Amino acid sequence: MSVDEKQKEMLIEKAGALAESYEITYHGCSQVTLKAIQDALAGVIDVGNGNAFKAASALVGGVARSGEVCGALLGALMAVSLVFGRDKLKPTIVSEGYRKALEISYKVFDEFKEFFGSVRCRDIQMKLFGKYYNLRNPLELDEFFSSGNANKCGKVTKIAAKIATKAILENLAK
Numbered sequence: 001m002s003v004d005e006k007q008k009e010m011l012i013e014k015a016g017a018l019a020e021s022y023e024i025t026y027h028g029c030s031q032v033t034l035k036a037i038q039d040a041l042a043g044v045i046d047v048g049n050g051n052a053f054k055a056a057s058a059l060v061g062g063v064a065r066s067g068e069v070c071g072a073l074l075g076a077l078m079a080v081s082l083v084f085g086r087d088k089l090k091p092t093i094v095s096e097g098y099r100k101a102l103e104i105s106y107k108v109f110d111e112f113k114e115f116f117g118s119v120r121c122r123d124i125q126m127k128l129f130g131k132y133y134n135l136r137n138p139l140e141l142d143e144f145f146s147s148g149n150a151n152k153c154g155k156v157t158k159i160a161a162k163i164a165t166k167a168i169l170e171n172l173a174k
Contacts, residue, residue, distance in 0.1 A: 008169045015040035019161035020154035030059035033075030036161045048082035062121025065135035070121045072157045076164035
């Protein structure tokens with residue numbers, strides 16, 4: 001299925017707005033990014049189901065709140081893989097889905113990294129908040145939420161969702 005340019009822009013903006021809103025309301029960067037893309041593209045393309053959403057649970061806060069690879073980016077990459085990735089276990093060298101998912105994911109990863117200067121949650125936190133919160137530490141987690149900085153992660157989920165949605169839509173017809 002392909003969409004025209006106006007519809008594509010609308011869907012990209014919708015995914016971004018949903019991701020930001022979901023992050024501010026519910027939190028959980030990896031899940032809200034994936035869910036926003038799923039909801040924005042519903043009726044256009046299947047982007048997984050509730051099981052995929054559930055599988056994104058532990059990817060928040062830079063993978064299990066470790067501050068490593070940004071959960072919003074991981075949720076975005078999950079969406080790309082749900083649309084284009086391999087659907088059964090077979091050697092990677094013969095899997096067209098595997099190749100295509102990686103090819104598209106390289107672009108999503110690189111664009112996200114260019115925008116934020118890093119893909120690491122702790123680095124993005126430093127850029128956005130001027131400080132890194134160890135989200136595994138209950139006191140720092142409380143400070144993260146009480147300071148309002150948790151809501152600033154909505155910007156990150158918004159950008160990740162927009163980048164991935166754009167990449168998905170641009171590659172549907174290919």
